[in-house]
Amino acid sequence: MILAATTRLAETLLRWRTLFGGAGKLRKRMLLDGQPGRADIWVHAASVGELNSAAMLIETLAARHTLLVTTNSETGLERARAAGWNAALAPLDLPDTLARFLNAVSPRVAVTVEAELWPLRAKLLAARRVPHLIVGARMSERSARRWSRLPGLIGPVLRNVTALSAQNGDSETRLLALGLPRSALLPRLDLKLLAPARVTAPPASEMRDRTILAASTHPGEDEPILDAFLALQARRPDLRLILAPRHPDRADQLATAIRARGIAFAQRSGGANDGPLLLADTLGEMPLWYGRAGICLTGGSLVDHGGHTPWEPAAHGCAILHGPHVSNHAEPYAALEQAGGARVTDATSLPAVLSELLAAPDQARRMGQIARGVLDEQAGDPAPLLDLITGLAQKAPDTDI
Template sequence: MILAATTRLAETVLHGRLLFGGAARLRARMMLDDLLARAEIWVHAASVGELNSASVLIEALAARHSVLVTTNSETGLERARSCGWPAVLAPLDLPGTLGRFLDTVRPKVAVTVEAELWPTRARLLAERSIPHVIVGARMSERSARRWSRLPGLIGPVLKNVAALSAQDAGSEARLRTLGLPQQAIQPRLDLKLLAPSRVVPPAPSSDRDRTVLAASTHPGEDEPILDAWLAAREGTPGCRLILALRHPDRADQVTAMLAARGLAFGRRSAGAEDHPLLLADTLGEMPLWYDRAGICITGGSLVDHGGHTPWEPAAHATAILHGPHVANFADAYATLDQVGAAQRIDARGLPAALAGLLADPAAARGMGQAARQVLAERAGDPAPLLDLIGNLVNPGATSDILGEG
């Protein structure tokens, strides 16, 4: 009752503001512009990051159903429209605003991405018997503590969720404690990993076995990686190195360092592609380098930059070597290390580790395959959830709307 009264008052105040020339963005978020069309599925994602994470799911749903995407930010709106999806700014969590939105769009299902929980939205969806599905749900310990102090708000929101797929076991457990019904819980999905999990790895080859990628290196990493590669080349003649810089504007500096060492190399920005020592100083070509390399040294980990993602090399079934500085993906690297899909080294241990993998292609291939398996397990299979959403739109219908990767 208090929430309903408060939101009605807030809506009245905002309407008053609009009478005195309120901003166009506020008009849009109060659903006062005639930009809406009917859609079977309403997909809401907070901004660009959530849209990127959910792109595989949204594309699959849009291939079979009419979809309207909403987002809280202008950049998210631009991103959604650039993907070809009908999109508007999301309605504010106010009863009149949401009523106008739902009266016009008339969705059969509402799909929320990750962590957006709005009490009025949940209530109106329930009143109109519109199933609410949450995908890749996240709930940190800190957020769970805050919500636990407001059981009258979070309880009804979660009670009326038709289906929820959590990102991880911890989020699932915390949501369950806060009131999510057991019957709503679906298999977990890590949305950020769905796209890489659909990459088709290259076929094994001797050329790939002999190629090392130093991916997204930072200052202080190029020299020890070069030293390790030069040492390994003595035991594995013909091995190649792709030195891919995190910031291509360092290319002239690295070029000078290579020239000072008397090393012959090719520069990708000058058109080189297959040189034994290739300086990859361009943007947007990392998938090409992952496909060519059977071994990857992940940058930002030999120096303290938190480490870059292990999931891109894992997607391409590439063996992973990494330094000790992996705070950005600590859990991921720990899991990969534990199953033998990755190996932690420091600058001193890099030469021996690299030489060992180049001398034993079967071991490197096994690491890459193990990394790929961990990625697939972490990402999860979206097909059952997509089928469930499809059945909520058209009860009784089943179809494979995900397709082949």
């Protein structure tokens, strides 16, 4: 009752605000300037990041059903429309606004991406018997503490969830503790990993065995990498290095460092495609370089930049090396290290670690296979979820909306 009274008061005040101009986005989110059309499935994602994570799911569902994608932000709306999806700004969590939205769209199933929990939205979906699924759900420890102080709000939201796939085990545990019925749990699904998990890893080859990729390097990393390559090349003339800086505008600086060491090299921006040392100073071609290398050193980790994602090299079956600075992706690197798909190194130990892997190509190949296996396991299989949503979308609505 408190929720209903509060939201009705808020809606009244916001309506008054729209009368005085300068509230175009607000009017759209209150459906005062038009309404979306009907759709079998309503997918909601907060903004660009969530849309990107769920892109594969949305594309698959859009090919099967009429679909409406909503987002809280204008940039998210632009991203959705640029992808060719039917999209609108999401309705605010207000009673009359939500009623207008649900009357207009008449969804057969609602899908929420990652971490959006709205009490009134959940209540009205349940009242209209619209199945509500949450995919790739995240619940941080901090958010769980906040929600635990509001059991009267979070409890009904979670109890009315038809099905939920958590992003990881910790999120799953916290959601259960907050009131999610265990019967609603689906297998875990990390939406951000679905795209790399769809990559077909190239086959192992002798060329990949002797090719090292230094991916997305930062200042302070290139010199020890070049020194290690120079030392190893003296014993392995067939060794190849692809040096791909994070920012290609550093190409001239890197070319100077390479020439200072007397290393012959080719430059991708000049049209080269191969060479004992290829300076990959272009944008948008990283998948090509991952596919050529059997060993990948992920940049931003030898120096304190927090490290870059290990999942792209894992997708391509690379043996992964990284420095000690991986705070941006600590859990993935820990999982890969524990399984044997990644190894930590630093500027001092790098030549020895590379020498070991180059001398034992079967070991490097095995690391790459393990890394890909960890990726597939953590990504999860979206097929059962897609089939569930499709089945619900094909059912006739339980009630007239």
